């Protein structure tokens with residue numbers, strides 16, 4: 001089984017690369033951001049609660065995100081592999097994911113971090129705000145807060161995977177295809 005964590009700050013290209021990776025490696029895409037946006041669109045209780053956090057660029061509480069991941073894993077029992085996109089975002093989530101997979105006799109194959117500098121992140125998210133109506137891209141101060149939240153609460157997840165000997169990073173600047181090739185090289189070495 002091939003289980004990949006794709007990691008990086010907001011706008012680093014996690015979602016963009018995941019779309020290509022699921023096709024090439026036949027993986028189930030588990031994007032916590034997509035699940036939350038879907039819940040918001042349907043106005044479910046989870047969506048109504050999550051919107052308050054996402055609109056400010058804050059993280060949704062661990063317990064809610066963790067429950068979403070359990071539901072999705074259970075739904076796809078027997079899958080050939082998963083790509084975890086935007087999850088884990090805290091050390092608590094990383095520890096939880098490790099244990100949840102262990103119970104199912106599976107583990108993360110590799111964690112790949114997309115390295116992108118602050119100015120480029122800002123540029124991409126401002127561009128995206130012109131093309132979509134994502135409320136968390138609406139305003140530069142919200143985008144800046146998301147990047148801050150990443151630095152304060154999420155970046156330390158890298159240390160978690162370094163300790164597990166699963167951490168790899170790629171230069172996230174370049175064309176989508178160039179970055180995809182860099183990621184595939186790493187995956188092919190770990191398969």
Ligand code: B4P
Nearest residue numbers: 010011012013014015016032033059060086089124128176
């Ligand atoms: P996410 O959905 O994960 O959003 P993201 O970090 O902004 O997206 P990503 O890095 O995937 O960017 P993309 O490929 O689209 O999270 C949204 C929110 O949900 C979080 O802020 C949080 O509130 C909540 N949330 C999600 N998961 C959570 C969790 N586990 N715990 C708690 N809260 C959680 O790329 C961005 C833009 O760049 C696109 O417009 C794209 O076209 C462009 N782009 C991509 N690659 C490019 C390239 N190579 N060159 C130029 N542009 C590129």
